[in-house]
Amino acid sequence: MTDTAPLVSLRNLHKHFHLGGNLLGRNRAVLRAVDGVDLDIRRGETLGLVGESGCGKSTLARTLIRLYQPTSGEMLFDGTDIAPLSERTLAPFRSRMQMIFQDPYASLNGRMTVRDLIAEPLEIARIGTPQTRTERVFELLKRVGLNPDHATRFAHEFSGGQRQRIGIARAIALNPDLVICDEPISALDVSIQAQVVNMLEDLQDELGLTYLFITHDLSMVRHISDRIGVMYLGRIVELASNHDLYVRPSHPYTRALLASIPVPDPTVRRESEPMRGEIPSPIDIPSGCRFRTRCPLATELCAAQEPPLRDIGGGHLAACHYAGDTAMQTGQAA
Numbered sequence: 001m002t003d004t005a006p007l008v009s010l011r012n013l014h015k016h017f018h019l020g021g022n023l024l025g026r027n028r029a030v031l032r033a034v035d036g037v038d039l040d041i042r043r044g045e046t047l048g049l050v051g052e053s054g055c056g057k058s059t060l061a062r063t064l065i066r067l068y069q070p071t072s073g074e075m076l077f078d079g080t081d082i083a084p085l086s087e088r089t090l091a092p093f094r095s096r097m098q099m100i101f102q103d104p105y106a107s108l109n110g111r112m113t114v115r116d117l118i119a120e121p122l123e124i125a126r127i128g129t130p131q132t133r134t135e136r137v138f139e140l141l142k143r144v145g146l147n148p149d150h151a152t153r154f155a156h157e158f159s160g161g162q163r164q165r166i167g168i169a170r171a172i173a174l175n176p177d178l179v180i181c182d183e184p185i186s187a188l189d190v191s192i193q194a195q196v197v198n199m200l201e202d203l204q205d206e207l208g209l210t211y212l213f214i215t216h217d218l219s220m221v222r223h224i225s226d227r228i229g230v231m232y233l234g235r236i237v238e239l240a241s242n243h244d245l246y247v248r249p250s251h252p253y254t255r256a257l258l259a260s261i262p263v264p265d266p267t268v269r270r271e272s273e274p275m276r277g278e279i280p281s282p283i284d285i286p287s288g289c290r291f292r293t294r295c296p297l298a299t300e301l302c303a304a305q306e307p308p309l310r311d312i313g314g315g316h317l318a319a320c321h322y323a324g325d326t327a328m329q330t331g332q333a334a
Helices: 057-064 087-094 114-124 130-143 148-152 160-171 190-207 218-224 242-247 252-259 300-304 326-330
Strands: 006-019 029-042 046-050 072-077 097-100 178-182 210-214 227-232 235-241
Touching (some): 006 057, 029 046, 210 218, 235 242, 235 252
Parallel strands (some): 097 178
Antiparallel strands (some): 006 072, 227 235
């Protein structure tokens, strides 16, 4: 059972990128990749984060782990706001937050042996001696289903699934509290994906890990997550328990995402149609509700006023003026 106290609390978090402009730096476009996110991650839970490519999921993850400096907002980690911390004062928190990257081929240095790859976090943190670090590497390899003999090999000698296991071993080497899984299975064969997900669940039980699991695979996130957040154009538009999100999706974007999941039965009738159009540019975000340009329920209110992320019952949050209304279920806005 998870502790209800949040390990991570994000409050009005922004990450903007300034693009182009003239020689004096004027008239530069601003790409609002993360644009006012409020989110809690409870200790011991797996929080899934889904959305289309370009919605800001990976930028949010990299900002949370401070690979990117946030533009504004608070990032509370175990009660401490790590957003304004310098690299020196941030150092004690680095070992408590680790990341598993999407591409196991790009995330491992091909010139380093597996032993050096996994031991590197221990060396940076100045933990142990060369001998104890090697023993720790052997232990971690066994824990992720690899052989201690693999420690002397190089990354290019392994399959994609084995490389991702090496990345996972490296991520848990320092016994972190939070592990951010940024689409950790999307580059793997389908036959390997379930093995890796099951291993992540076993490690969570054994080590008491907290996961932020980012993915575009709505079927997989349902399997692994306790709660699921839906992100669109830099903001969270819906957040609910695993069960609630799939049984009663309340934001039109969530309903459209679920409608896009392939069903192996052509006679099954969809309750809602897949969304239309493309996601707008984060440089030119629509006024009011960000989803209104693709939403079948959009009204003048949606263009004039951005809906807040509000509780529509039982901790189910949705950012839609019509969330929870009968109009949402019938497909006709009032």
